Amino acid sequence: MSCEGDTAHELRETGRRFTVQRLKVAAALRHCGGHRTAEEIRDLLAAEDPHAAMPLSTVYRTLATLKEARLVAEVDAGGRAAYEWVATRPHHHLICQRCGADVGLEPALLTSLSDEIRSATGFEAHLDQHAIYGACARCSATGSTMDGGEA
Amino acid sequence: MSCEGDTAHELRETGRRFTVQRLKVAAALRHCGGHRTAEEIRDLLAAEDPHAAMPLSTVYRTLATLKEARLVAEVDAGGRAAYEWVATRPHHHLICQRCGADVGLEPALLTSLSDEIRSATGFEAHLDQHAIYGACARCSATGSTMDGGEA
DNA sequence: GTTACACTTGCGAACATTCGCAGGAGGGAG
């Protein structure tokens, strides 16, 4: 597949260099599908090819670069930063702060939000993979003491 | 003012205890208005009353508690966590990833989003003080190399 | 007022992440 060429192109497009490390991190994220922490990515790469072992700081920096190029998205995996290949498909996370459930959200809702924000303020919101916190249906029904009773 | 009583009430309401530390942190945030980092809060309290000096870890835990009780909101102040008194007024931050500008956003837009999410999924989104990242009007007009040109 | 229990605090150590520097590599100009 021409994924590699694509990554290279996207990087050059944004004035960044195309390096082996960036390619490997991008490939790891793309082929693994889900969310991965920086540590997981490093271990994955080290397992695949011991010569490619790179320090965690480089993984972090590489991920930051790919994130700026909007090739990967950063999501929150229980206090730890996790990264996800963006091209997969825009989707969003509704994360319950009580039970930790991660409910998916139909992208259309945020797309229209993005449009509204643009027309109201001119701001170009990046909502490709956005996390929203709150209480899931079950937890907010259970209600317990935390009934969120404000105006 | 009955702020203190209010804080105490809100805490008890949610099954938490009312302690001096929580009161002081809450008061500091409420009276200072803007965003404060954990360190600033600790220094503020230490300056006010040397006897109230508390370790940073306690400040962090206290802030986490107040955040869970939805009395304060956590915002992102350039990589550092900052905290803000919530009762002030719900408002949102549009943060430009290029120039760092922090544009305010009319709360109504997210309120309706919150409603839509609720009716679609039953999820109770907490969007009191939400940060959205992207490119501000000026930066997305300037366009530079990063033209976001993806399919 | 007293007792008991669970929640909190204080402290230090651990954790994830970022920063600064020196050497190395990408990519365009000649």
Next chain:
DNA sequence: CTCCCTCCTGCGAATGTTCGCAAGTGTAAC
């Protein structure tokens, strides 16, 4: 093809934040 400039990498140290444990304190029940 070679040179050069700039950006990137690797490494260790520093940063901000969280965790675990033992002692202390709030709250409710008696």
